[in-house]
Each structure stands twice: as C-alpha cells, then as structure tokens.
Amino acid sequence: MLSIEDLRVExxxxxxxHHVDLEINQGETHVLFGPNGSGKxxxxxxxxxxPDYQITGGKILFKRKDITHMPLNERAALGIGLSFQRPxxxxxxxxxxxxxxxxxxxxNVESMAHSLDFDEFLDRDLxxxxxxxxxxxxxxxxxxxxxxDFLLLDEPESGVDLENIALIGKVIEKLLEREVGxxxxxxxxxxxxxxxxxxxxxxxxxxxxxxxxxDFGHVIIAGEKCCDGNPREMLKTIKxxxxxxxxxxxxxxxxxxxxxxxxxE
Amino acid sequence: xxxxxEEKKALAKEAKDKxxxxxxxxxxxxxxxxxDEHPYQEDLSTFSLSDQEQMLKAGVDLSSKNRSGTFxxxxxxxxxxxxxxxxxxxxxxxxxxxxxxxxxxxxxxxxPVNMDKYTARAELHQEHGYFIRSLPGAKSIYPLxxxxxxxxxxxxxxxxxxxxxxxxxxxxxxxxxxxxxxxKSGLHVGVSEFYIKKxxxxxxxxxxxxxxxxxxxxxxxTIVEEGGVFLSNYMCMQPVGTLxxxxxxxxxxxxxxxxxNSILIATPGSEIDVGARVFLKAKNTRSEIISRAITTGGKIxxxxxxxxxxxxxxxxxxxxxxxxxxxxxxxxxxxxEGHRKDVDxxxxxxxxxxxxxxxxxxxxxxxxxxxxxATIVRGFLHVDIEGLPPELKxxxxxxxEISEKSLL
Numbered sequence: 001m002l003s004i005e006d007l008r009v010e011x012x013x014x015x016x017x018h019h020v021d022l023e024i025n026q027g028e029t030h031v032l033f034g035p036n037g038s039g040k041x042x043x044x045x046x047x048x049x050x051p052d053y054q055i056t057g058g059k060i061l062f063k064r065k066d067i068t069h070m071p072l073n074e075r076a077a078l079g080i081g082l083s084f085q086r087p088x089x090x091x092x093x094x095x096x097x098x099x100x101x102x103x104x105x106x107x108n109v110e111s112m113a114h115s116l117d118f119d120e121f122l123d124r125d126l127x128x129x130x131x132x133x134x135x136x137x138x139x140x141x142x143x144x145x146x147x148x149d150f151l152l153l154d155e156p157e158s159g160v161d162l163e164n165i166a167l168i169g170k171v172i173e174k175l176l177e178r179e180v181g182x183x184x185x186x187x188x189x190x191x192x193x194x195x196x197x198x199x200x201x202x203x204x205x206x207x208x209x210x211x212x213x214x215d216f217g218h219v220i221i222a223g224e225k226c227c228d229g230n231p232r233e234m235l236k237t238i239k240x241x242x243x244x245x246x247x248x249x250x251x252x253x254x255x256x257x258x259x260x261x262x263x264x265e
Numbered sequence: 266x267x268x269x270x271e272e273k274k275a276l277a278k279e280a281k282d283k284x285x286x287x288x289x290x291x292x293x294x295x296x297x298x299x300x301d302e303h304p305y306q307e308d309l310s311t312f313s314l315s316d317q318e319q320m321l322k323a324g325v326d327l328s329s330k331n332r333s334g335t336f337x338x339x340x341x342x343x344x345x346x347x348x349x350x351x352x353x354x355x356x357x358x359x360x361x362x363x364x365x366x367x368x369x370x371x372x373x374x375x376x377p378v379n380m381d382k383y384t385a386r387a388e389l390h391q392e393h394g395y396f397i398r399s400l401p402g403a404k405s406i407y408p409l410x411x412x413x414x415x416x417x418x419x420x421x422x423x424x425x426x427x428x429x430x431x432x433x434x435x436x437x438x439x440x441x442x443x444x445x446x447x448x449k450s451g452l453h454v455g456v457s458e459f460y461i462k463k464x465x466x467x468x469x470x471x472x473x474x475x476x477x478x479x480x481x482x483x484x485x486x487t488i489v490e491e492g493g494v495f496l497s498n499y500m501c502m503q504p505v506g507t508l509x510x511x512x513x514x515x516x517x518x519x520x521x522x523x524x525x526n527s528i529l530i531a532t533p534g535s536e537i538d539v540g541a542r543v544f545l546k547a548k549n550t551r552s553e554i555i556s557r558a559i560t561t562g563g564k565i566x567x568x569x570x571x572x573x574x575x576x577x578x579x580x581x582x583x584x585x586x587x588x589x590x591x592x593x594x595x596x597x598x599x600x601x602e603g604h605r606k607d608v609d610x611x612x613x614x615x616x617x618x619x620x621x622x623x624x625x626x627x628x629x630x631x632x633x634x635x636x637x638x639a640t641i642v643r644g645f646l647h648v649d650i651e652g653l654p655p656e657l658k659x660x661x662x663x664x665x666e667i668s669e670k671s672l673l
Contacts, residue, residue, distance in 0.1 A: 071628070072625060072629055073632055073633050073637075076629055076630060077631055084626065088620060088622045088623045090626070090640075090641060090644055092645055092646070092648070093640060093643075093644035101631065101640070102630045125644075142630060146631065
C-alpha cells in the first residue's frame, strides 16, 4: 500500500532522513521507535506531503501511485490521514465545521463526537484552549470523519491521562479495523484478510501497544532506519536497555546518539 | 426655536472649520449641499429593484416581514417610515422634535455640536435623520431597520439620529447605509446619539455599503445608565473612499455594559479609520471592544481606547488584523487607561498574514489551498456575539458571505 524507497528529506536545508526504505502492506500496522530528533516525525510529515519537509531523493508510492511530489490535499484525497502532534488553533472555525470538512459533509458528526465523549466541543473553536488529551481526541475524531485508508499517527498517547488512553486505543483499533470479536459469523482469519486499513504509528513510550497490536516495528536513529522486527520485542529491549543498545546492535558509531542530542537541542 | 437651540447653532457656527482629531480632512465645499426631494413611498414594494438590492446588501430588507419598523431616507428626503409594533417608535427626527418638546434635552448631549467641523456641519445643514425609541418595558419582537441612502452623485448628506431605549425596554436595530449604483462620490455625515436607560438593552447593528469615492464621517456616542446594555456591531466590508469614526460610550450607571464589535475590510483605495472608546464611570461597569480587520490593499487604522475611572471595573480590547496583500496597511492602536488601582483592563492585538500552518492543517484534511484560505478568512470574520437576535446574526452572516466573494 505504502512503499518508501531510498527516501531523503531535508528540513530547512539540513538532511534529516538519509536513504530510508519502508514497505507497508494493506491491513498492516507498523510502529516507529526512535530517540528524540531521530527523524520519526519527519518521515510522517514527508509522507503526508508538508512543503517544509523537502524530499531531495528517492520516492514514495501509495496505492501504486507516485506521490513523491503530490500536494498535501491530493494525498489526503487518495486516502492518507495524519494526526497532528501540535495542531494550530483556528479561530472562528468550529470543531463541527472541521468534522464536516473531514467527512465531506456526509458523516454523522454528532454520534461520532459522542463516541469520543467530545459532544461539548463541537461548537468550540478548533483546538482553542484544548488540553493535550483533548487535542488527541480532537485529532482522532477528525480522522474518524475523514476515514482514511492509511493512518499516520504521531504519538497518539502523549499527554493523555490513563483514563482516556484505553478509549484512544480503542478508537485507533477501530480506525485500523483491528477490533476483536465484533463481527459476527466471521473468523478472525477472515477478518484479518479483509482488513483494508493500514497505519504507521510513532510511539515514544510504547503505552499504546498495551491497547493495540501492531504487526511490525522499526527503529530510526539519526535519520536512518536501522532495525525491523517484532514491535513488542523491540519495545522491551528499548525499555530495558535504552537506544544505546539499538546503536550497538545496528553497528552504528556510538557518538551518533550524543551528536543527535546536541543537534536536536 | 428655543434659546437652547439657538445656542447650539451658535456653537456649531464657531466650530464649522474645526479640524477633526483623526482622518483625512475633507473639503465640505466639494460636495453639493442641495438636491431635489424624492417622493414619499408608502408601499415598500414600489422601491426600484436596484435600490432594494443595494439596501439588502446593507441588511435592510424592504420585503421582510421580520421587522418591527422601517425608516428609509434617500438623499435629503424621508421616503418611508412605518412601525408595526406597539411600544416601538420610529420617525423622522424633525417630526419627533415637533412632537416631543423634551427631545431638545437629548439633542447634542452625547455628541457635542461643536466637536469638529462635521458635527457642526450636521447641526447647520441637517436634513432629517431618524428617531427610534422603545417605550418603558417594551421589547422589540423583530428588529427595527433604518436605511440612509445616497442616490445622487456628489451630494452631501447630513443627518442627526437619536435612539432612546427607555427603562427596562429591549430594542434591536439594524441600520444600513448604502449608495445607489450611479454614485461615484459623496459625503455622509451622521450624528447619532444613543440613550440607554436603567435596565434597558439596545443592540445596534450597522452595515455600511458605500461606493469607492464616498467620504463618511459618522459621529456617535452612547450614554448607558444603571444596568443598561449597549451592543454595537459595525461592518464595513465593501469599498469606501475615506471613512473615519470613533464612537464613544459613557457607562454612567452601576453595572452598565458596552460591547463593540467591528468587522472591517479595506479594498485597494479604501481608507478606514475606525475605533471605539469607552469611559467606565461607575461601579461594576464592563466593556469589550473587538475588531477584525482585513486588507486586500487598502489602509485600516483600528483604534480602541478604554478609560477606567472607578474601582471594580473590567474591560478588554481585542484588535486582530489580517493582511492579504502587500499593498495594504493595518495599524492597530489599542489604548488602556486606568485611573484607579482596582481596575481590570486588558488588550490583545495581532496583525499579520494567514499562518501557513493553519492552511496546511486544513489541506491535510482534504481542502485545496484556496478552500483552506477561504475557510480561515471566514472564521476570522466570524465573531460569536452574545445576545444578538437570530435575524441580525443572519444579516451579518449574509454580509460576510457577500464580501467573501470579492475577497478571495
């Protein structure tokens, strides 16, 4: 579904991603790990098509179309949706109106909002005075209305209190068609085979994996993807031994992390 | 004519060359002071279609049943005046002066006749204007509407309006100022005085729809008594030559409130200098001044001045400007003046272009760049106004919609 080949991305004249390859098939959910400033967000933003993230080499194919230089809104129309980490506030544009934009007007805004316990935000200005957790719910609600085939989620659990994290996990599960046991008469295997949605999730803490299963994990360090594998195994290693182990394991120079730390500061 | 009136005329004569504090000086001699009278039109449907259309753009709906009264002045003639609700009065100010002797006490009380050459002009050359009053305890079901229309080219129209909301009444007014399709230049000088009595509420929505070469110098002031509420919405979103106005509210009674909202759009060649000034003179008075300005090439000065004279008052000023063209200028001048230690005054001003980040956010949700820009601009012009009747909200939304088309 999404195929990233030898991708190089520059931000403000500095190359952040170097020769990244990534392949995500229909029905798959992938998780992206990496220390701060490693280029995870850059990969998501470049995939969505933000002009500040300039693609200087390689290509991105989505549904077999070359979207490397396609404008943002056309990528959205093709079925890519992104949850923003820090979305801007837009005064005078109501949450309700944004959901109508996302859903092209033919979605039941009220009931969707209700499912995320977000009813009372519908007539508020978009993101105006929203807390961290409210931002996350607002973003997921927009994605729910947009209903994209491919989801890019940037740390969906950050800033969310424990009470809401399960709710958020459930919604993401639903967006990715990974709910368990809801479809009568169909075996899990069948459901899995029929699954159309796919996604790429950045997680820093890994908490979201307590509520959601992922198929593959990747580690990005200093702009290079250096590891692919089982996401839970990766998370366990990172939790216990930190990214130093990834650096060692991937045979990278150990100065990479400290150098990157300095740059990201 | 009483002595009082003669005195006012004398004061006006002395001030007839007195320069205004703000705005380009206008040579009053450039405009013709005389014109023919227009016939009175009892039936609103007899207005020409083009007149109706122009007035509609200024929120004055001649076909509408959702109005409690209508006043139309064309050039120097009152061509229609009717009220349909008990307790609401709407009439030619000159008739009102004949009918009510006490009206002289209000005349020139809020806006001094010798404030500048324009108030002097209105005093010395006044041709009608409207008088609107809600009787004690009366509440207008639908808004009353008044239209000041310039049909003749290069004419000077000088009016004096007085609005009184008597004790405990509630009055909603929409006034539209518009020009006929052939008007290229002209001068409109309007003195407007608002008196809001104890516990009364007045919402005053004014939509200006002038032409490119028209000079506009409204002079207005409001006196709000105990517990009274004044809510002013002003919109000028169509081309105008030069427009300068700085309405003032005096909150003299305990708990009085004044809220000003203005939405301004300056197209190339338009020069708009609009503000609001509020004196908080009594305990627990409250005020808010909000302005939204967009330039597509013209110049806007957005002023605001809040003067807190007694303890325990609260007021806020908000000026936001969006510059959509490098030819345009927005100059926000917010002023806060506290005279006691226990006052709560604040302001917020921001001038700039549309944030790229906001456009990209909407594009990521599927809108094109143009659609995203339009959505943000529409949001910028959309101000939630508490206490505004739905008919007036609808007129404001309509005016925004019309202006949007020319904006983008």
